[in-house]
Structures are given as structure tokens and as C-alpha cells.
Amino acid sequence: MNYESIIARRAAEIKPSGIRKFFDLAATMQDCISLGVGEPDFKTPWMIRDAGIKSLERGKTWYTNNAGLPEVRNAIADYLERRFDLSYDPATEIAVTTGGSEAIDLALRALLNSGEGEEVIIPEPCYVSYAPLCELCGGVPVPMPLHAEDGFRITAEGLRKAITPKTKAIIMAFPGNPTGAVMRAEHLAPVAELLRDTDIMVITDELYAELTYGRQRHVSIAALPGMKEHCIYVNGFSKAYAMTGWRLGYMCAPQEIMRIMVKIHQFGIICAPTTSQYAALVALRDGDDAIEAMRQEYDMRRKLLVNALNKMGLTCFEPEGAFYVFPSIKATGLSSAEFCEQLLYAQKVAVVPGTAFGDSGEGFVRISYSYSIEHLSEALKRISAFLEELKNKSNS
């Protein structure tokens, strides 16, 4: 069999994730400590796990409605109203998905005509799956570099340059992975202004919405005047409630688009996992305190990292969201890949090169703080020792 000719070219041409590649190497090393994972270290709060178990005890093991259990959709609507001032109709504008990732995929499938050169603006550095999912739908991902000096936010000026007559959508992800950047209302307003009179859709991935630090809470672009009809809003339970393995997310959109997305979801997935949906119901109703406890713990770790890295000479702007810091390693004179590889071999610490998240991540590395303070403290000592070695080497 000549599998090369059997496998679809479009699928074969997609580059594997830069995160995976690097960590396959790290996995072969003994006593390696990682700052690489992109999921919470907390376990799902017990009451949420218990709700999942109870649903199994009661034998709730069938498919649900394609769009998700009605009570879950109602709870999502209440939650979005309560936490983010968003109002969506649970009957027609909300559907439960198998993680936020599926929602992104559905949004792109619903919007893109294959092979017609339709463009999706993807601000980079960003989460690794947007461009591949876009390519699988036959769309053209258009990377739009974000800059440290702008706090890795989208600016109206940058966006204006990226827009062409072929632009179909933009994927926004704030708070951002890998940068930890947030866009507050004053940053969103000029972007919304630019998009409001166009037919460009915003796929807004807000999985980290609950994890912002500082006084202001997260603001969704969908909450800005006139923007709801432009937005496919994506959120989920993975990050806020430490529920990555439950594979549960949701999407909200104008009903014309929602109908299409649910149709694709019905044929591809049928429904999101039933057990997870029952667990999510408790998360949505009673989970606010659990979110807050985890958020406070992340915040302390964040401050520890930002302070220590800046002192070491790895300057990082203060990330205000998610659980990543994205320090610049330019002062070392190494590329991102070189830095990560040398750090791994010299001190057995694994961090992710910024380039895994797009070319504009060059000169940066992503450090996750979803680890215990002991773990972070040890890793920081090793990174500091590595930088000393580098300095001594260049001096001799």
C-alpha cells in the first residue's frame, strides 16, 4: 500500500504541534522538571466530580439533546449573564460541545467555503490549533503578529492592515495562551469599531475568561454594543474549573449560525459527554467560590514567576490572564528553540519555545505556572543557574 498517495494531502501537510515535538524529547530525560503543560494542576473540585458520579449512579448514560441538556444550557445562560454581562437565549443561541476545541472547529466549518481563498485572521503568538483547523476547512490562515510593546494585544492599526476583501473571520483569544495578555474594554473598543460595519465574524475563544488578575474582570468583545451578532463566543470548563479531561465546552452565536454548527455537531459528535454535562451543571451553579480559590493561588504563583524572571534578566511584561508568563529571552542572544534545548540539556527544565505558537513568538518562551510553588521555586533556581552558565561562557 502506498499510504502517501492514499492519505489526503491537506491532512498530511499540516505541521505537527511544536509543543508535542519538544516534549517528546523532554520525556526521554530523567529528573527533568517541566513548566510546559497547558492545563490546571488542580483536580476538578470534589462537588463537581461527585455530580458526575451521581449521574452515573442514577444511570444517566444516554445521549442528550444534540445541543446539550436544556438545564445545562439554561445554567450557561445564567452564568454568562452573571459573570460577563452576556445575554444569550439558551434555546436557540447556546450549544454544549466536546471542549472548546470542537466549538472552534465547528465555527470554522460553518463559515469557510473550501478552496476559495477565504481568509481567517489569526493573531499570533496563539494557541496551536487555530491555523491547522482553518486549513482543514480549506480556509487560508493569515497570521497577524502581536507585539510585546502592545502587551500582545490586537490593535486597530494592526487589524486594519490584515483585513482584505477575502477576510471571513478573525480568531480572538483573550486572555491569551501563550502570552497571558488580556484586552480590556478600552482595548476592545477600537477593534469592535473597525469590525462593526463589516461582515467579518469574530470567533472569540474565551476559555481563560475566569483567570484574570488585578482589579478588573474580563470583558468579552461580544458584550460590546453591536458586537453580539458578529461573534461566535467559545468558552468551556477546562481551565476555570480544572476539567480538561471531561472534554466539555460551549458556544454561543446568532441562531442562523448556531443552527449550522449544531447540524455539523450532530453528524460528527451527536452530543457532548452526558456525565460531563451533569457535572457541569453543578460547576455552573455552585462553582464560583472554587474558581476564586484557584484564581488566587494562580495569582500568587504568577507574581512569584514574574518577579524572579525579571530579576534574572528575562524580561516579561506582566501577564494579566491565563496561567502563562511569556518572557523575552532575547538578552541571551539565543533563538527560542536554542534556549529551550540548551536549558533542557544543561538544567533539565522544560519550557516551550515561543515559536511553537507562531513565528512572532521568536525571542520568547512560554512558562506555565500550573504547578506547585515548590515546583516553580526549584525550576526558577535551575533557570537562574542556566543563565549564570551562559553568562560565564560568553565572558570566557
Place this chain on the structure above:
Amino acid sequence: MKDLLKLMEENARLSVEELAAMVDATPAEVAAAIDEYTQQGIIKGYKTLIDWEKTEVDRVKALIDLRVSPKKDHGFDEIATRIALYPEVESVMLMSGGYDLSLVMSGKNFQEIAMFVAMRLSPMDDVLSTATHFVLRTYKKHGVSYAPEADERGYNN
């Protein structure tokens, strides 16, 4: 600063600088706060958690429940303070419930502890009865799991 004691309770080895970053204070402020807590007797000391089972050292730990008769005017304080003087006794606590004092002590072997109970504690005038429970295995202590789980997370995003 409100988190300072909590952070220090969890990890005594964090540097003043690390603590300062996490509680939004300067290292000098944190150092001053630690001094004050120490002077006020809020911070009682620093110890190391050691899993002795993994060492060559023989060590047995026991919890001892004591029922005692309280003294007029002094309540349980007098007997509790007297028992606390023995270096073998690690903790002495006044308890609610079916007995009065709870002791934690350790010795080289079961016999050493049994002898201590028989020769030192039981003969005391105010001690009405003792019950000795030997620790067979420690799973978690001071918030630290003695059989930590591996980090099973992968690298997906």
C-alpha cells in the same frame, strides 16, 4: 501580607524575596513582619518533614489518649505542662470528647514507648487511664502526601 503565614506554613524554605513577590510587599516589609510574628510567638519555629520509613533509622510513633482528673484551680494545665516536660513527648493537646489529653510521641521501638507509658505516665497521680495507639503507616502529614501521585498531565496545549 494576609497570605504570608499561610505561604510560610506550607513552605518554610521560600526566601524572603520570593515571599515578598507573592504577597505584594518589599523584602524588608516581609522580613519585619516575620520578626514581629516570631516575637509575638505566632511563628513557633521551623522543622523539616522527614519520612523516616525511607531511612535506616528505627523509629516508632504513637498517639496516647489520657484521661486525667483535673486539679482545682489549675484545671488540666498543671498535668499537661508536666507531661510536656518529657523530651520524648512531641505534642500535648487538650481534647474534647471521650478523653482529655492527647499525646504524640516517638521512640526507637514499640517497647520503648510502652515502657514510657507504663513507667512514667500511668503512675502519675492524676492519670486515670491511658490508651496507646501505634502509628503503622503515614499517608499524609501536615498537608503533604507521603505517597505523592505522579504528574500525569501531557502536553496538548
